[in-house]
Amino acid sequence: MYLLGLQILSWGYGGVVALRNFLYKKKLKKSIFYQKPKVIAIGNLALGGTGKTPLVIYLVQLLAKQHPTAVLSRGYKRKSIGFKVINGLDTALTAGDEPYLLYRHFMDHPNVTIAVCENRAKGVAKIVEYRPNVAVILLDDAFQHLRLTPDLNILLTTFHRPFFKDHLLPLGRLRESRKGASRADIILVTKTPANLPPSKMGPIQIAIQKYHTKAVAIFFSHIIYHPPIRMSNRKQTSLPTTLLLVTGIADPLPLRNYLASNGHQITHLAFPDHHWFSAADASAITRLFHSLSDSDKAIVTTEKDYVRLIDLPWRKLLSPLPIFYIPMEMGFTQETQTIFETKIMEALGF
Template identity: 35%
Template sequence: MKLKWLLAIFVPIYGFVVWLRNKLFDWGTLKQEEFDIPIISVGNITVGGTGKTPMIEFLIRALSKDYRIAVLSRGYKRDSKGFVLATKDSTVSDIGDEPLQILKKFPDVTVAVDADRRRGIRMLMEVEPKIDVILLDDAFQHRYVSPLVSILLTDYNRLFFDDKLLPLGRLREFPSARYRANIIIVTKCPDDLKPIDKRILIKKMNLYPYQRLFFSTQCYDDMVKLSANGSYDLSEKLSVRNLGINPRILAVSGIANPKHFDGYLRSFCKNTSTIHFGDHHDFNKQDIKLIENRFLQMKEKSPGASYIVVTEKDAARLSCMKLPKSIRNDIYVLPVRTLFAEDDAVALSKYIKYAVFSNRRGRSVSPSDKSNNILI
């Protein structure tokens, strides 16, 4: 209780700094830069996972048939500095786990990292002049760049209007920051979300006419074996619904909120044990030894098949490590993707494609213009 009161003291200070920074951008004191290439920003106003990477992957799938795409990320917790253009030999140390995940899943997409998004965009346009559109990952607060489309994500289980500012809550900004977004997506919704619940959320959002609101869920694909070289062995897919008699799973995760991941596995395999690490965890030899010991102990208890199941983000980090033979062939990745209702998926894809098509020559669109030019 004392800690809560202590944290509450700092909320007005943090809030003033955030308010002042945003006002300096609004007043034009801090300058936003526009680029001669369509830029789509994906981000949130809370700390923790809201499904940004699956959303980036949705956009890649929606645009890749018609446009050459580049993804620019900060490259969180990488060891490298400055701008780095990813190659097939890039590691977690070079570019970070989420960019590496995207690179492995979409080898034809250009992936780069740079904490300075403006410099990163300039470098991308210089080294890859044929790209048609840039997706900015986790860039909602990076206001030095003026994106064509700004997508704001909020977790259904941690909606921003029910939260408090840091350090008392999880908000990076005030909920009013949502009005900078063109599109707001409520992610990780329950599969049985009722129409009345959607209407309540729409009313609470209180959005402008030019803004669009969508609802998405997370779905998992078949498990894919993690090969010795760190890539996904697509020839060895395995449905979690069909793991044989008395299977056992060791679920290993280093993500912000593993509840959904664990719950999904337990819904099909009651003998699921878990090991949780912090978000973006750097695995070391002791961690691998812990996983190995827990897995071997689990195998001894059951004659059924046993599996180590990891998230895609953790697979990116584990792929860069030397894994012992005793577990190397038992590690499976559980891919996750963003799923919209069919009408919403079509509407969102149409919105994004029309925005990119209309502005592919670099024509800037102001917030007021966006309601007229790209409202579908």
């Protein structure tokens, strides 16, 4: 009976979303297209945890070598409103954790602008006004934002929970029906096991293609983890065997599995996605850390959680503890990487 109730709610939710999409498709609702700058929309059908931020970093590194590039995000859960270009006075609280992470990656790059705005159409116009020579704007988490018509639509889905095996909210995690994949120009299967054989990719490609009316470019990416960095001195180092893993992201399982596969004993304290850590959380983290019996131990977290920890007033509660974050990036096989980058540049006319 419970599942039937969720199914009925999913049908209702799906009907509302389908009507909205239909109105845009038939041009009964207006969508804005820019001749310049070029616009890339990046997003997913499911709720968070598909790896959008690593892809945005990857694309900025690719494009900003030769073209002034901006990233526009909503700035989810930030303590500010309206349009804002992120600068050195901002923190994760004022910018949002993901935009602030991006800013820290590119703050010294002259070709990169990171901005936030709840209204994406207004945000694009403001970026053009702020930086008239901008050549390309990346819209983060904007696959459902039909108010703008992008030059390139990139859809992400995870290897372990692809959209074609998921269901609409609230029965599943999909924001819109699987048919929404038909809008994508590129579909990226993220968090794929490294060195996945082609025989494992084929069935996934076939399943994805069923939701597309034309042949769509499908790529597989994996996570590359870098050596841990200690928060107190920003130096790379190694980790002890016993770890307290603290996360506030949508999908911490890949990191947990990575640490376990490297022989670490994990105690995991998981908070909700985009969680703003409080003084009470800091106390709970400290108590749990001290309760671990091994004397050689450490706290480890993600880079996205790290940017929510570094500038908070109660950081001193955690400063005596050995806390590390693990940087990560998106990886491809060399052959696939060349094809992927060529597809991006051709779509933008660069």
